[in-house]
Amino acid sequence: MKKSQIVCGALGAAAAANAVHAALFRPKKTEVAPLPQETLNVDRYRANLSKAIQIKTISNRDIDKVDWAAFDAFHAFIDEAYPLIREKLEKTIVPPANLVYRWKGSRPELDPIALLGHQDVVPVSKGTEGDWTHPAFDGVDDGEFIWGRGALDMKNHLIAVLEAVESLLEDGFEPERDVYLLFGDNEEVVANDKNGAHDIMEYLKAKGVRLDCVLDEGGAMLPVNVKGVINNKYLAGIGIAEKGYADIEIAVRAKGGHSSQPPKHSAIGILANVVRDLENHQFKAAFSANMKMLFESIARNTTYPVRLVTCNIKALYPVLLQICKLIPPAACMVRTTTGVTMTAGSPAPNVLPQRASVTVNFRAMPGTTTEDLVSHIKKVVHNKDIEVNVLNSKEASKFSPIDSRAFKIIEHLCKAIEPNSIVAPYLVMGGTDACNYEPICENIYRYAPFKADASLLLCTHGTNERIPVSCMGEGLLFFKNFVRDASAE
Numbered sequence: 069m070k071k072s073q074i075v076c077g078a079l080g081a082a083a084a085a086n087a088v089h090a091a092l093f094r095p096k097k098t099e100v101a102p103l104p105q106e107t108l109n110v111d112r113y114r115a116n117l118s119k120a121i122q123i124k125t126i127s128n129r130d131i132d133k134v135d136w137a138a139f140d141a142f143h144a145f146i147d148e149a150y151p152l153i154r155e156k157l158e159k160t161i162v163p164p165a166n167l168v169y170r171w172k173g174s175r176p177e178l179d180p181i182a183l184l185g186h187q188d189v190v191p192v193s194k195g196t197e198g199d200w201t202h203p204a205f206d207g208v209d210d211g212e213f214i215w216g217r218g219a220l221d222m223k224n225h226l227i228a229v230l231e232a233v234e235s236l237l238e239d240g241f242e243p244e245r246d247v248y249l250l251f252g253d254n255e256e257v258v259a260n261d262k263n264g265a266h267d268i269m270e271y272l273k274a275k276g277v278r279l280d281c282v283l284d285e286g287g288a289m290l291p292v293n294v295k296g297v298i299n300n301k302y303l304a305g306i307g308i309a310e311k312g313y314a315d316i317e318i319a320v321r322a323k324g325g326h327s328s329q330p331p332k333h334s335a336i337g338i339l340a341n342v343v344r345d346l347e348n349h350q351f352k353a354a355f356s357a358n359m360k361m362l363f364e365s366i367a368r369n370t371t372y373p374v375r376l377v378t379c380n381i382k383a384l385y386p387v388l389l390q391i392c393k394l395i396p397p398a399a400c401m402v403r404t405t406t407g408v409t410m411t412a413g414s415p416a417p418n419v420l421p422q423r424a425s426v427t428v429n430f431r432a433m434p435g436t437t438t439e440d441l442v443s444h445i446k447k448v449v450h451n452k453d454i455e456v457n458v459l460n461s462k463e464a465s466k467f468s469p470i471d472s473r474a475f476k477i478i479e480h481l482c483k484a485i486e487p488n489s490i491v492a493p494y495l496v497m498g499g500t501d502a503c504n505y506e507p508i509c510e511n512i513y514r515y516a517p518f519k520a521d522a523s524l525l526l527c528t529h530g531t532n533e534r535i536p537v538s539c540m541g542e543g544l545l546f547f548k549n550f551v552r553d554a555s556a557e
């Protein structure tokens with residue numbers, strides 16, 4: 069046999085083996101029985117979400133600028149909208165306006181579960197009010213969408229939790245574990261000294277409460293449909309960790325003086341080199357085990373021709389990592405990010421600055437602390453005369469396990485409600501209240517069971533935030549089952 073024939077034969081065998089591998093590289097089959105019939109009052113949920121949006125519970129870093137009467141009104145609205153919750157659950161207000169509801173279970177020896185939500189919303193940016201199709205605080209339900217600030221972040225979620233509990237009470241359901249509903253008052257104020265969720269956690273901790281699990285906002289049921297690559301799937305990302313947050317100011321000093329006699333480099337010129345050093349020395353990128361799990365789950369759900377490539381996902385990781393580093397929305401998932409956001413120099417155009425500074429916003433991967441960020445700055449910046457000041461910071465969370473009872477319940481419900489869902493753990497890029505509960509809970513998950521595509525999710529905190537009415541019933545179904553399943557032993 070000729071050498072070329074041997075090579076061709078070997079290549080043919082390898083291609084055949086790859087074809088078999090690709091055919092077998094399918095989603096792991098698990099039979100999930102459909103959920104039993106459920107009474108769901110979607111109309112009441114819609115009406116109450118509309119009303120909730122109309123109450124302007126806007127948080128502010130300065131607590132004196134918060135309209136606390138709006139929070140009082142929100143509390144009164146909940147009492148009126150959900151009479152059985154008012155009657156049967158124990159309500160405590162942790163000042164100033166954090167809400168704690170406790171639904172007592174029949175088995176006090178079991179650790180309670182907690183469902184989280186934040187009552188507050190972000191304001192509408194000045195000058196953009198007129199860009200909204202329907203005013204941001206009217207809560208208009210046009211039959212297709214409910215419009216307004218908080219429709220997706222996260223009055224939809226908070227009201228669904230209340231609606232699910234009210235509905236279970238109407239059914240006569242009694243939980244075994246205590247069920248806590250914990251609604252903070254200032255989640256949208258990032259890395260603040262005064263933190264509602266933290267205060268709620270301290271309140272529970274002082275009472276000796278240890279939580280079995282916490283469920284908060286985070287991932288969603290994201291439609292994934294790329295013709296010929298992946299057909300009609302939903303990606304349900306369950307947040308098992310969140311990144312840290314830090315605003316760090318870096319400053320340099322110089323002589324200053326009159327700008328008619330400038331030195332070769334002013335403080336700002338010196339600072340430019342600092343910024344260049346920082347941007348040229350990004351943090352190291354890497355795929356976490358969970359990230360690989362996410363990629364593999366998606367790869368297994370691609371069409372057969374695509375799987376001829378994706379079945380070799382493990383071998384593709386080094387290339388994938390290089391690609392991720394080039395795309396900002398992907399890069400932030402694999403590394404601590406460095407965003408230079410603000411600069412300050414002298415107070416007038418004809419004055420040389422005596423001090424110039426930049427503010428850098430870092431989003432740290434779990435495992436990287438604020439102290440690590442400061443060390444990184446000092447290591448990569450060549451100028452050793454810089455001043456480094458941490459302005460605000462919040463540490464990254466730990467990773468919650470993916471073999472816990474609560475994770476399995478969430479995973480099961482996602483698949484039972486949407487058989488075409490790909491359920492995978494993921495790292496939440498923004499912050500949530502959930503990480504505040506780490507001192508009293510190990511199983512912390514961030515997932516909102518609403519089908520919403522990326523374009524809708526991008527409207528949160530922006531113009532025309534709205535929720536599709538079509539996804540609200542499934543959201544309710546999820547919470548009702550979650551409370552029922554997770555509160556059992």
Ligand SMILES: [Zn+2]
Nearest residue numbers: 186221222285
């Ligand atoms: Zn939120």
